[in-house]
Amino acid sequence: MVTAAPPTGWIFDIRRYSLHDGPGIRTTVFLKGCPLDCWWCHNPESQSPQPEIIVREHLCTQCGECVRACPQEAVSMTPQGPHTDPALCTRCGECVPFCAPxxxxxxxxxxxxxxxxxxxxxxIPFFDQSGGGVTFSGGEPLLQAEFLSAALAACKRLELRTAVDTSGFAPWQRLESIAPQVDLFLYDLKVQDEGAHRRFTGVSNQLILENLRRLNDRGSRIIVRLPVIPGLNDTPAEAAALGSLCRQLDGIQRVDLLPYHHTAAAKYQRLGREYRLPDTPTPSPDHLNALAQQLRAYGIAVQIGG
Ligand code: SF4
Ligand code: SF4
Known part of the structure; x- marks a missing residue:
């Protein structure tokens, strides 16, 4: 009998001892690939489903080994250091072992x-002591649905508690198929206004909202996560729309307000990508508290931070 090879997952980070991705101490697995293009994305290295090459300029000695190693002739030396032409680079990774620093x-x-x-x-000992478990994040983990499903099944064979951090932007069948193996969904709701959602994430929020209702109706436990981006999604009208939505869905345990911060700017630089919100400030504690109060008025538990 021929058995199918197990699905391969592309993972860009495995972060242990996390306290912000669900209850207790978590190990968070970050899967590559995301169908959204959020202006504030703090994991830009997650967006492409393929592996990517990053360059830490402060470590580069300009030795030129990457220029010589690249079979595609994608790298050229400039006065500022090596430049990789994204149109020629196939992301094969052959240059990486030649970079001694x-x-x-x-x-x-x-x-x-x-x-x-x-x-x-x-x-497992940390999960058992703290009530923690494993969180699958990204990127959008549902983009690698076959691997995600197999990885969740492997977690359940180990009797681990599982969480999936998702944008909800995926065919319902994918969410439905993994839901029995997921103890908690961390469901990212970014913008309620559909036009603004399209503008700032590249996609409509209709599927996301429909999937949230369906997950709720099947009895899943859900924590809604809202990245608070000053000037984009932090108006009273946005909070009112979110509050009235969450009030209707009894599977929502809590709303977490995640304040925007600038820590991803260096990642964009390393990837050679534009950072679109360089001047957006971190929301003040007073502003976050006011948003939390507005949401609590709808009878919703609210936490500031993940
Ligand atoms: S191989 Fe590494 S250190 Fe040398 S030029 Fe390329 S990136 Fe810089
Ligand atoms: S990843 Fe491959 S194609 Fe891209 S620069 Fe390195 S060696 Fe060249």
Missing amino acids: GAREQVGQPYTPQALADILARD
């Missing part, structure tokens, strides 16, 4: 569900 790094590595489970199993 470690300035070049491949973001995104392949894992089988079992290889991942073997890593996650190391943290």
Whole structure:
């Protein structure tokens, strides 16, 4: 009998001892690829489903080894250092081992569900002591639905508690198929106004809102996460729309307000991408408290921070 090979997942980070991605101590697995293009994305290395090459300029000695190593002739030396032509680079990673100072790094590595489970199993004592578990995040983990499903099944064989952090932008069948193996959904709702949602994320929010209602109706436990971006989604009208939506859905345990911050700016620079919100400030504690109060008036539990 021929057995199918296990699905391979592309993962760009596995972060242990996280306290912000669900209850207790978590190990968070970050999957590559996202169908949204949020202006404030703090994991730009997650957006492409393929592995990517980043360059830490402060480590580069301008030795030129990457220029010589690249089979595509995608790298050229400039007075500012090596420049990689994104139109020529196939992201093969062949240049990475030639970079002795470690300035070049491949973001995104392949894992089988079992290889991942073997890593996650190391943290079982912390999960047991704290009521924690494993959180799958991204990117959008549902973009790698086959791998996600297999990885969740491997977690359940280890009797681990599971959470999935999702934008909700996926065919309902994908959410429905993994839902029985997910103890908690961290559901990112970004903007209620559909036009603004299209503008700032690149997609409509209709599917996202429909999937939220369907998850709620099937009895899933949900924490809604709102990234608070000053000037984009923090108006009283936005909070009112979110409050009246959450009031209707009894599976929503809480709304978490996640204040925008600038820590991703350096990542955009390393990837050679434009950072679209350089002047947007972090919301003040007073403003976050006012938003929280407005949402609590709808009978919703609200937490500032994840
Ligand atoms: S191999 Fe590394 S250190 Fe040398 S030029 Fe390329 S990026 Fe810089
Ligand atoms: S990843 Fe491959 S194609 Fe891209 S610069 Fe490195 S060696 Fe060249």
